Amino acid sequence: MTKLDFDIINQFDNVGNEIYKLIEELFPICRSITGNGVRKSLKIIQNQIPIQIKEVPSGEKVYDWEIPKEWNIDNAYIKNSKGEKIVDFQKSNLHVISYSKPINGKFTLEELKKHLHSLPEYPEQIPYLTSYYNEDWGFCISDKQLKNLQNDEYEVKIDSELKNGSLTYGELVIPGKSEERILLSCYICHPSMCNDNLTGVTLLTLLAKYLKDKELEYTYHFLFIPETIGAITWLSQNENVVSKIKCGLVATCLGDSGISTYKKTKNGNSIIDQIVKKVLDESGSKFKIVDFFPSGSDERQFSSLGFDLEIGSLMKTMYGEFSEYHTSADNLEFINANSLHDSFKKYLNVILILENKKIYRNLNPKCEPQLGKRGIYRLIGSQKNEDLDELAILWVLNMSDGINSLLDISERSGLNFLQIKKASQTLFEKNLLELV
């Protein structure tokens, strides 16, 4: 096992491409909140990291909810009276409303239209819709196609199955020195869309792959779950773990070319908020911070009153804020390896700061120690020693009272966390600090 070190950040030149490749592999699969698409996706992730795959049977109670029937689909289409497939599930799995019950019949255009959905604002895009808890069926098509449909008799087939089965999710715990856990969660229930949320799934996969062989301070808990029902299921079956969760992030929308967005925890000033803000500040790029709100992804459940976990969400452009969101336009062209690389580095930096925000006590608290005689101060007054970061050294001495962490010192001084960490390392080696 090797130590986790800041230098490592430069070892990931290719990580954007690796993530992108994994997304390409996962993209064609038709996932939903249950079913074989989820199982197949989790198997692909298992090729990278040793996740445990869990199955929870249909009908099981999870708080106010119960695990729904399992849904699988083989095929679906709409044919016109000439027998031409005008809508074909094989071309895009977004064409079928997720959890559509099986159907096989003939419909006039008027009858059919009650089951057709489109997006007039984006006439080229197929929308993504679901009907998990209300048995129904339907197709999603582009508004352009909808408007061109002729009066005709249409043959409609959905070859799906809704039956007792199970809900499937993946989980990986990477142990650290402390029992305290960092929750890193993503949702694996969306069919062929990239930014939302194959980017979150694959970024966490590669992050876990890297962390699993490292000496860690905290225990890292990765979740690959169906959104909402998966979070509710996991929480209801893991209440004993909840009290150990220090903080965490929901990973989503990490590959588009927009600026980074951070959705704060409900608390708004928790340790994860401070760290992500620091990482974004130090990135040198523009970013956006939005307050918590109780819709969105699984932070809704993690931050519900009964848990109030400190879970934020670090993204590129936030869900709902890009026009490709929840449509067929959220495809492999919409994301890119550079953005994925940048998002990965930010997640890694968050973890590096988490792991390194130590607390020291200055062993020489009255006045400054004589740094010059220890070789850590310029020899000639008024000349700058380019090798030493004297101001960082002075800040660490001035604030290391056994309470302030290196993160606090970095925040107050406005100096980079890494500068502060290096200064503390130097002072520690010179026996001027002790670790608290």
Next chain:
Amino acid sequence: MTKLDFDIINQFDNVGNEIYKLIEELFPICRSITGNGVRKSLKIIQNQIPIQIKEVPSGEKVYDWEIPKEWNIDNAYIKNSKGEKIVDFQKSNLHVISYSKPINGKFTLEELKKHLHSLPEYPEQIPYLTSYYNEDWGFCISDKQLKNLQNDEYEVKIDSELKNGSLTYGELVIPGKSEERILLSCYICHPSMCNDNLTGVTLLTLLAKYLKDKELEYTYHFLFIPETIGAITWLSQNENVVSKIKCGLVATCLGDSGISTYKKTKNGNSIIDQIVKKVLDESGSKFKIVDFFPSGSDERQFSSLGFDLEIGSLMKTMYGEFSEYHTSADNLEFINANSLHDSFKKYLNVILILENKKIYRNLNPKCEPQLGKRGIYRLIGSQKNEDLDELAILWVLNMSDGINSLLDISERSGLNFLQIKKASQTLFEKNLLELV
């Protein structure tokens, strides 16, 4: 008795005109801090609402002060040597300094000028002056008239009377479920001026008229008092009531065409400050918030150190900030029914929020409850249900911990109070909340 409900806000299309009409009736009367003008004005208010009229005898001690002699005036004028009335109390009661002692004599211009007051900055306006605690006499005239006065012998008459009598004020208590009181105070001592303060007097009259038949949570305590001495008198004689006062407003300057102004309580972040700020935010119109300062109207006394009551003042343009202030230009043309209507609605909204800022406890605090099966969530994911305000529902669930009120939730979410109230109502009816 009917319940006080938000829908009611639309029942008041004509209230601006009603208030204006009442101002027209009160305008001609010569009021002061004591005397028959106050009594006559309170009788007119009594035609609308069952105020009690109280009399406190001259000479009675009220804290550091004592009730002054009662002042009444029948007539006053200045005649030139041709016998022409050049200044006539019958034309404007502002012409005589309030509490002028009786006088009857002949004066040269030079002698007379010592008793003449004008406003050089506003040469057309007659100023409003008082001399309650220093026996004197004087006339107020326009600066234009003052500058045109010729050397002449002038006959001066003030037919007034200063004698032991009493100080008169009006009071109305509308009981609610709680003993806690909301103080709504205005001053009835100013003679023929409209914005300051017949607008406050009449707006509170109509507000009390509406509230008196409603089921109320709080007890509403209305005061119609002479400024300063009236507040001091009431406080000194009602110390037992003071501890029951939760918060309140001094109503003044509510009919000009300026934007709303709120003068905060001394505390600056009390419940009434939060509510008024919310009402102004939601009004969609510009407004101005000013910090407390210890001059102004009766909030000076209510906020004195010995009481420190949480009393703000919701106005249109603040006293002292309009050029018509304390002059004959503060007349029936200076105010209008639209502004009075708007001010009335704001006062009513303040009371609606006060009455409805309930506290609930989420009975299903772990994760969200399944709203779909209760019919309060869209059936097809990713489609918006226009009838339901899902975000408001999620905020109420997320924050109803038995401590946060609906007002707190409205503030944090940035959603309208009414949206939040409706969401809580829906959830309460579905047994997802309990009232604390």
Next chain:
Amino acid sequence: MTKLDFDIINQFDNVGNEIYKLIEELFPICRSITGNGVRKSLKIIQNQIPIQIKEVPSGEKVYDWEIPKEWNIDNAYIKNSKGEKIVDFQKSNLHVISYSKPINGKFTLEELKKHLHSLPEYPEQIPYLTSYYNEDWGFCISDKQLKNLQNDEYEVKIDSELKNGSLTYGELVIPGKSEERILLSCYICHPSMCNDNLTGVTLLTLLAKYLKDKELEYTYHFLFIPETIGAITWLSQNENVVSKIKCGLVATCLGDSGISTYKKTKNGNSIIDQIVKKVLDESGSKFKIVDFFPSGSDERQFSSLGFDLEIGSLMKTMYGEFSEYHTSADNLEFINANSLHDSFKKYLNVILILENKKIYRNLNPKCEPQLGKRGIYRLIGSQKNEDLDELAILWVLNMSDGINSLLDISERSGLNFLQIKKASQTLFEKNLLELV
């Protein structure tokens, strides 16, 4: 002994010139952290105020440091092969690196250059350098001269002496009613430079000269010490005094023509921060406030973790922020009497507020007292009494609860401290306040 009064602020028309004259007298002396230059400078200060001059022997331990050898220098030069003095200590004592060991020899240009220092950014200026804790020698010259030096054999002489002796500093304690001390510190170790820091030395000298015969609330502790080692020495030998220090200022860079700059205490909102901010606000001129940072002058030591004293620094342009800093350009032309006068007045105002920020209790807390019958309110309502500052009177009454000081009242009201002080004086004389 006379009382310290605000009126005094106008007695100092000539103080800028007096300070400037004293700077002229001190300017030519070659000072360092030890040696006869410091002794001679302190004697000149002793002509103005009765400072005690202390000597601490070389080798004595002071916390992590020890008192260095004493350094004295008589002469130094560089001659070219024609015997011309091309660098001469008699012309500028900045030419020799402070604490240079004695040297006498011949050098090629190449050898000599290892010991020559210049400032390429400011080619006309001689830099100021020191080598206190690393035995070495060197010359500082303008970059222009450095670039013009020819290949030649140079005769180099530094007639200096490094031997056991002592560190010298000056101290003056002006007692007040309270044992609580206000620390006013400056450093006397810089050779011929004006803004940094003969301005600090002389301003404090004149301030002490004025204060020493006054009745004072606090005890004022003046230090004239060598920077860093002097502060460390004084702290290590005066730990018993440290707990009595309420707050203080380091005086430096007070004579250039820039705007005032205040470097806050580490706490950032201590009493001295509030007062200096008030003085700057009321000055009517632009100013700049910078947060504490642990480099700079002796606030580094006073604010080290073991002491955490509340010491700020009130300057004109801050050290390091002007291009003349630590060079021969920080000379008598760089500073002026007007700026010194302005800085002196600000220091005096700080002390005036410190001495006068009393706390009163309103003896008539329920409602306002009747000010009119006591002659401290306008007689005719709505007319302004120009002599009385009624708003200040109302603020003092409203906030004098035995906890808020006059400074708090001045801050909250936005009124000048002097207005508030005068209002409190009036109310105190009328028996409406008691002193807490």
